[in-house]
Amino acid sequence: MPTRRAKIPATKYPVERFALDNGLRVVLTPDRSAPVIGVAVVYDVGIRSEPQGRTGFAHLFEHLMFQGSENLEKLAHFRHVQGAGGTFNGSTHFDYTDYFETLPSNALERALFLEADRMRGPRLTEENLRNQVDVVKEEIRVNVLNRPYGGFPWLTLPPVMFDTFPNAHDGYGSFDDLESATVADAADFFRHYYASGNAVLAVSGDIDVAEATALIERHFGDVPARPAPERPDFAEPDLTTERRSTYTDALAPLPAVASAWRVPDPVTDFAGYLPFVVLAEVLTDGDASRLVERLVQRDRTVTGLGGYLSFMGDPFDVRDPTALLLQAHLPPGGDVDKVLRTIDEELDRLATDGLTDGELARTQARMATHLLRDTDAVLGRALRMAVLEQQRGEPGLLNELPRLVGAVTEEQVRAAAATLRPERRASVEVVAGGAR
């Protein structure tokens, strides 16, 4: 008798959507169970849109958005959010840039004011630009240059897999490009991409919908209308022969490898894409997963393993082209070729023999827990819904994800595994230069 499967629960977060006359799209999802709110503004511009010769610009610009705006001096944004008891941040992705706060709910109007003010216009000054170029360089040093495995694999694998500048370049940026950025570049970037028509505002948590709607109209209603720029097609052909690349990491004590295969378009072919999201977990989620059992426990050829969709690990926040990634850390003297051969073998086995009894159901139950846990925080909900609105016009998809993940079939997972052929694979290998 097949194993009984855990019932996959769903959430019922309410969703209100509307657009202002200036094109700003808004998503509200009220939840009055705790006196806190999440506010997210997402702009449809990311690393893939930055100009040639301006690597790292989308991220640098994210920093500039915190440096004052029409009615706010430098440092005021931070002080007003934190002085209201909240926290804030922003982040730059391949396909979008987000700005967000989570605060006690009595600060709703203040948060809306702050976001509207910088949507009208950040203060782009030479002094702030130079200061933030320095800060970003320190960020790159701490996250990439001064530590082992810095940028592996999110910065080091795309240039192996892709050929065009938008998909292949270093999204953190070269110091040369960062240093030569100008205030005029920033003003252009803002005018082009930070248009009200290119943005989504999401507010979640302890709000009254009518009151929040009125406040949003009050603060964002007179942001000048600018349409969204046309988004270029970033498509690239799939690989037909295997690609491999190797580099020495002077600080890394042990070898590592990451491989990626292209997957169906996450937006236009969601049904085709979802089985890959499930497959990544079947392969790598915990001690009971296929590749952990085989590579870590049985063969002892790797010491740590991860599998996920998209270079930043955000399966539902990314557009085409993207990939399924597997990354592994190896013991001293580990054999990367052997690890890749075993992965091929296990993928073959999965495609040919299928899954074991209960293997799929338990993986899906665990994925449901992860999805529910991520959206338990009001801010997690606001961010997710903002991106789902922006990329799909479907913020309520958030409620559906656990069920949709649960509906993926064994046949679909097998078929997905069968596409991960060596000739479609791009890999990057870290050679340990820091062994002592």
Place this chain on the structure above:
Amino acid sequence: MTTTTVRPLPALGPNRRLTVPKQAERTLGNGLTVIAVRRPAVPLVELRLWMPFGRAHLARGAMLAQTVLAGTEAHSATEIAAELQKVGGGLSAGVDPDRLMLSGAGLVTGLDRMLELLVEVLTGASYPGDWVATERDRLVDRIQVAQSQPSHLARTALLTRVYGRHPYATQTPEPDQVRAVRPAALRRLHAERVHPAGAVLVLVGDVQPTRALDAAEAALAGWRGDGHVAELPPAPPLEPGPLLLVDRPGSVQSSLRLALPAVPRTHPDHAALQLANLLFGGYFSSRWVENIREDKGYTYGPHSVVEHSVAGSVLVAGAEVATEVTAPALLETSYELGRLATVPPKPDELEQARQYALGTLQLGMSTQAGLASLTSAYAGNGLRLDFLAEHAARLAAATVDDVAEVAARYLAPAKAVTVVLGDAARVADSLAALVPVRTEGAST
């Protein structure tokens, strides 16, 4: 200058009062305390089991955490993981000088099953030889990777410098010590130290608290054993002295770390010290961040925090700064500490920090995972959630004078223990222009 409408900053609405969620507590016959808290936002439950673990052998303790879930008489490690997965669950183990912690989360419908598997591990972990051997190698590799991370090396140097001969001084075992750990030693350590007396289980989520206590009692009442209890000696007072410069040739950044005295959560100075720490470097809108990041661009993420352990509390400030500005960054750090210790803060600056402290209490309680971790951390230090309300009242009552007084008492730069990890050849001379410096090689 363009002319734009001047828009006033909207005022805040009235503060919502901090309400502590519904909870229940029971101490079982075997000495285990169970605390259950209701937060039904999503159909999940969070689990934290805090077991006192002071003075445990460092390498064996680390290996026990690495392998406690590696199998029982009834189930292999793979089967345990699969059984937990079936109910959307997972467990992991971690260890520090105070405690061994088992934590996890799963679908609330799987609570009973998670508890069954938990007790199976607690009473029957078998430490199978082949699995232990694999995990031993993995842990050794992980330690080796950690030892190539500047943040780890700086922390290691700071702990040694701060704690001297106290058990807190060394928190990561050496690879050779790990290689020497055998399954028999793990079984012995488990029998000796993994027991219910003094342990606290926290369950938070979509549960009726009394029903969750019943479920925990049904599952865990049979967990027996009350071996050995080890009290930690109080942490020693900080002893300022020369700056310790740890050489890491070729570093493109220096890791700057300062330790300053602090007090436990229950100390009368705690709330005011928390506010003083925020003013100095404890949040983004602090003097230190505004100075060395937003004004001078020396660093990406400077931060200071009061760390509470069972045997003592300490304030730690850390920043990764460009090599060429290492000494200037230290100069600005001492300046900001000295200014806070000798000049009272402005009332509006204090209000801003106070609102942040109060607001983040609300935020920390607003998720199941946050509430579970907070409840567990408090319980490990003998406190309960109602302490939150008392602490909020103390934060609300602290005056400018209170904060000035604690800043002088705890944050004066003369009281700091300072460690810098970086390229000594490039930074030693300029640091020596500011303070006496003692240089040593990296410890690994």
